[in-house]
Amino acid sequence: MDNIFFVLSGEHPTLPCAELRSVLDAESFNYTLLDKMHQVVRLRVDESALPVIDARCGLTRAGCLEIALMEPNLERISRTLRRLSFDSVLRKGDRIAARVIRLGRVSGEKIERLEEEIGTAAVSNIPGLNVDLRKPQVLLIGVLAEEFFILGARKGPLPKKGFFERRPRKRPFFHATVMSVKLSRCMVNLARPRDDDLVLDPFCGTGSILLEAGLMGFRVAGGDVKRRMVVGCAENLRHFDLDPALVLHDARQTPFRIADVIVTDPPYGRAATTMGLASCEILRAFFQEASRLLMKGRHICLAYPQGSKLKEIGLESGFALIESHLLYVHSSLTREIAVFCKG
Ligand SMILES: C[S@@+](CC[C@H](N)C(=O)[O-])C[C@H]1O[C@@H](n2cnc3c(N)ncnc32)[C@H](O)[C@@H]1O
Structure with missing residues (x-):
């Protein structure tokens, strides 16, 4: 079992989480709900749930293996990032990119700075990493909300769901x-x-x-x-x-x-x-x-x-x-x- 978080769509207060739980039930995953904060749900569940949720859920934006959860204070985030070991999610030679999703009233400037700091922290912790913004093998995703900052990693890009093409x-x-x-x-x-x-x-x-x-x-x-x-x-x-x-x-x-x-x-x-x-x-x-x-x-x-x-x-x-x-x-x-x- 792994700590996994999902970023939910903000389109409705209860349907995204209900959809996620229904899919986990239907697919017989054992899971424990750790926390539901703003548009983020933290679960203890096997990592194999990630591609299943990607493929099925309409109201889930991103799923990640959790690396760290912290207060949304930029100075503290920087300090914590420098101390983090990324070795549970990254290997030498991986091509990575960092992306930050903001929830609520968080300024855009903070986002760019955080993306850079996440990338720098990962590269200086794991030798031989390559930053590849176009085709990363591992995407480091940070979610910055007014109440928390959570960092995670996922293999491959965010799923393309084709909703626009099917409208x-x-x-x-x-x-x-x-x-x-x-x-x-x-x-x-x-x-x-x-x-x-x-x-x-x-x-x-x-x-x-x-x-x-x-x-x-x-x-x-x-x-x-x-x-x-x-x-x-x-x-x-x-x-x-x-x-x-x-x-x-x-x-x-x-x-x-x-x-x-x-x-x-x-x-x-x-x-x-x-x-x-x-x-x-x-x-x-x-x-x-x-x-x-x-x-x-x-x-x-x-x-x-x-x-x-x-x-x-x-x-x-x-x-x-x-x-x-x-x-x-x-x-x-x-x-x-x-x-x-x-x-
Ligand atoms: C609200 S619409 C469904 C719209 C559909 N979800 C969609 O996305 O296009 C309800 C449909 O039920 C059909 N309908 C009405 N009475 C029916 C009945 N007794 N048996 C079967 N279909 C019926 C109508 O012709 C209509 O197409």
């Missing part, structure tokens, strides 16, 4: 109800799929959720009551070389016989059609179908407007609410991102 307007088929790339990925992870699980989205729309699940390597299936959506969703997924099982269906009675996890964004009668039905009627029937499709202990993650009877409806169908996060969209819509487990 909704870049896909062949677009609809106003589309969900953002990062939220879709985060919701898939909150449902805790593993191995070659089948991820089902019975209200698939343009396919944002299935796209992220498919790109993470899961099997994907979905459906929509609108033919236009099914065709558009297929087009979007094929654009990214995915081959989903899609059907034109009513999610209240779907032809699918089984799913490992369900991740979905049901309609609630504003931008997306409910085909004239009351939204809670659709939700109730959906939960009953979900209960038929899922094995005990497996999860549903869904997004729904805050203030609806989501928890009660889930409970009636034999599901337990295991976590819930509120996400402000605009003055008349706050979404609840809820995770249910089949009892």
